[in-house]
Amino acid sequence: MLIFLRLADHENAMKEIARTSAKRISGLFSALIVIASAYGDHHEQQEIDVNDPNYNPDSTLFRGAANNPYFPLYFNALPQGGAENVPTEVRRVDLRPDRDVTLYVEIYNPDAKIPLIVTPGGMGEINGFRGFARNVAAADSDLKVIIWDRRNMGRSEVSFGSEPLSIEEAEDLHILLQRLEVGPATFYGMSSGSRSNMILAERYPEQVAALVISPLTGGPIAAERLSKEYYLEYLADKSLTSMQAVATTPLWAAYLERNSLELQKAFLEQDVEDFLAAMKRTGEHLASYHAKTTLGMTDEQLAALNVPATLILHHGAERDFLHPIVNSRAATTLLQNSTFVIAPTLGPVLDELLPFVKKYTPVE
Numbered sequence: 001m002l003i004f005l006r007l008a009d010h011e012n013a014m015k016e017i018a019r020t021s022a023k024r025i026s027g028l029f030s031a032l033i034v035i036a037s038a039y040g041d042h043h044e045q046q047e048i049d050v051n052d053p054n055y056n057p058d059s060t061l062f063r064g065a066a067n068n069p070y071f072p073l074y075f076n077a078l079p080q081g082g083a084e085n086v087p088t089e090v091r092r093v094d095l096r097p098d099r100d101v102t103l104y105v106e107i108y109n110p111d112a113k114i115p116l117i118v119t120p121g122g123m124g125e126i127n128g129f130r131g132f133a134r135n136v137a138a139a140d141s142d143l144k145v146i147i148w149d150r151r152n153m154g155r156s157e158v159s160f161g162s163e164p165l166s167i168e169e170a171e172d173l174h175i176l177l178q179r180l181e182v183g184p185a186t187f188y189g190m191s192s193g194s195r196s197n198m199i200l201a202e203r204y205p206e207q208v209a210a211l212v213i214s215p216l217t218g219g220p221i222a223a224e225r226l227s228k229e230y231y232l233e234y235l236a237d238k239s240l241t242s243m244q245a246v247a248t249t250p251l252w253a254a255y256l257e258r259n260s261l262e263l264q265k266a267f268l269e270q271d272v273e274d275f276l277a278a279m280k281r282t283g284e285h286l287a288s289y290h291a292k293t294t295l296g297m298t299d300e301q302l303a304a305l306n307v308p309a310t311l312i313l314h315h316g317a318e319r320d321f322l323h324p325i326v327n328s329r330a331a332t333t334l335l336q337n338s339t340f341v342i343a344p345t346l347g348p349v350l351d352e353l354l355p356f357v358k359k360y361t362p363v364e
Helices: 004-053 125-137 165-180 193-202 218-237 249-256 261-269 272-287 299-304 325-332 346-360
Strands: 088-094 102-108 115-118 143-150 185-189 208-213 310-314 338-344
Touching: 088 165, 102 125, 102 165, 115 125, 115 165, 115 193, 115 346, 125 143, 125 346, 143 165, 165 193, 165 272, 185 193, 185 346, 193 208, 193 299, 208 346, 218 272, 249 261, 310 325, 310 346, 325 338, 338 346
Parallel strands: 115 143, 115 185, 185 208, 208 310, 310 338
Antiparallel strands: 088 102, 102 143
């Protein structure tokens, strides 16, 4: 009888262990399913975000910029070829009394003798495009690579002016080159940056040895989207009745966050009516080029540019409606001594860029 009870107890104990183990295993599988599901949902959400045409990786860029093949080449580019060790000089250049603004500038290989000016794209700034400029400087120590924050961007001062902002930027660049005692130089412009460079070439051709446009912005979709996204959307927001309200929008909140108390104060002391007028003036100006080869210049202006040489680079992807290949090809029929090349990554870009700059840019 005693043996029977002990066997029964042992059997019951084994059953209890089995039930407990089953519960634990079931719980473990449930936890793994939850974790896998969460990871899958998170991973899937990331994929959806990145491929969403409205996904914005940074407030200084247009929505969908991360889908552009040039995004990894230009934005937060990883260092190549010893770029971390390139000599760097940081300058704040006051353009007064000629221009009512101070610009932030970084110069790579400051003792070099062949000047290459890099103007970032979008509403972009040195922070985002520094990596690309340093990679170029690392590729050839003969190049003095100068990258600058345009007015109202990066660490440059805010000033809204009286003309469309691309024209204000070109006039700033004209005086900046004088203050830096640089020129004639080759100018590398990405998208919106190339507009400022082309306007400089039109107004002050003696400062321009050559142009590199990479890529060229043009067409009706670009005119409509970029004019609204960068400028005209502010007019539709009826809550923007003060600069304090403007300071809460993504682009300007980022500008204030990265800048000194002095520049923050200068921003907040601007007249909101001047800000809104600049957004309206610039947005309408940009939209007016919807039927032209490029934004910011008429076809007649392109054909009249007195530039010794222009190199137009493109990543080669057909589905880039802001920088259509057909517009780049069309520009070569208008620009004197111009060349169009597909160069999707840093290597091919450098293969085209370095000999081009050295061929056309006088040594200082």
